[in-house]
Amino acid sequence: MPATRAASLAAAVVLYALVVVLQVTTDSWHIPSVLVAVPAVAALGSGPGTILAAAAVAVATRWAFALGEPGRTATAVGTTAAVLGIAALGCFVVRRREQAAALLVSITSVAESAQRAVLRPVPAAVGPVSIAAGYRAAAEHAGIGGDFYAVADTAFGLRALIGDVRGKGLDAVTTAAVVLGAFYEAAHDEPGLAALAGRLDTSLRRFLTDPEAFATAALVAIGPDGATCALSCGHPPPLLLRGATAAELPAAPGLPLGLGVLAGGGPEPGPAVRLRPGDALLLYTDGLTETRDRAGAFYPLLPRLTARPVPAAPQAVVDWLQQDAERFAGGVRDDDSALLVLAWEPPGDRS
Structure with a gap:
């Protein structure tokens, strides 16, 4: 990084200047051997070229001092050998560091591509519904x-x-990738949320090998007229944000995905609620509500939402919640958290 490179180079220059000044102005000290540290300090943040340049300057300076020190040729030779050895070692370490950094960049790029493939970006809008997500x-x-x-x-x-x-x-x-893949396929085939949840449960049970593994989920359906219903599979129900108020959307509780076979059938959606212009639905995971402050208290989602500044757009809700939860926890993250906000904004009511 540029800051690290500049700091290491500055430290090497200061060390070199200090050695020269002390050697020139002080007769009782003999410190030219300290010059061996100059390329070592440069290696902390610089590349091979800078390290070799620092070593050359240190060697030249040591031999310049040796001209006024009869009988210390052997010492100068030893210092030179030490400087060159440290410079060679520094170049080797830096080269390995650069190779590791390049490998990390490559791996990170692949990981980011895989993450985008698993957790696809949500569209900004679907019909009259504006959408924002945060992870x-x-x-x-x-x-x-x-x-x-x-x-x-x-x-x-x-x-x-x-x-x-x-x-x-x-x-x-x-496991998340399996659920998401099943959702993207079944959502276009199943008109009802109960049947959709059943498809997800079946797909997940086919995949899981651990009988204790499962996934909680909440499903929401919004019709073209704003009629909205929700279904919970062991997951916190969505919240309906209406102005400065926040309340749970009716959603019958059911077993998590992967365990539906134990119930002999899945849950039915809660009664439909018709959205009004400006309403928003907040879907979230328990990583948000289980955020703790330094005293161990959980993040009080509903009270915080009712006291929030009323945002103008779904992305504003996501940003505010993430920032508020991070402030509440003092910047500490103990669990993953995901947010999804769906705002009902018919064309005639959009600002």
Whole structure:
């Protein structure tokens, strides 16, 4: 990084200048051997060219001092050997560091592509519904974990999904990919949410090898006229944001995906609610509500939502919630969290 390179070069220059000044102005000290540290300091953030240049300057300076120090030729030879050895080692370490950085960039690029393939970007709008999504993985620098969301524009209206896989790591990501793949296929075939949930449950049970594995999920259907219903598979129900108020959308509770066979049938959607212009639905995972502050208290989602500044767009809701939760937790992330906001904005009512 430029800042690291500049800092290491500055430190090497200061060290070199200090050695020269002390050697010239002080008769009681003999410190030219300290010049061996100059290429070592340069190697902390610079490339092979700078390291070799620093070594050349250090060697030339040491031999310049040796001209005024009869009988210290052997010492100068030893210092020169040490400088060259450190420079060679520094070049080797830097080259390996550059190779590792290049490999990391390549791996990161592949990982980001895989993440985008698993967790597809949501469209900005589907008909009269404006959409925004947000994801924060517990693992630093990760773009996806065990939480997932999806939106599909179907002949039956908009279908939305959000969920959370039991467990963490690559296994959770793989399980999430299975659920998402099944959703994108079945959402276009099944007119009802109960049948759609059954398809997801069947697909997941075919994939899972761990009998204790499952995924919670919430499904939402929004019709062309704003009629909205929700279904919960062991997941927190969506919230209806209407002005400054927030309330749970009716959603009958059911077993998580992967366990539906135990119930002998899936849950039925809750009663339909007709959205009004400006209404928004918030779908979220428990990574948000289980965020803790330093005292161990959970993030109070509903009270925070009712006290929020009323945002003008779905993305504003997502940004505000993510920032508010991070402030609440003091910047600490213990779990993945996903957000999906669907705002009902008929063409005549959009600003």
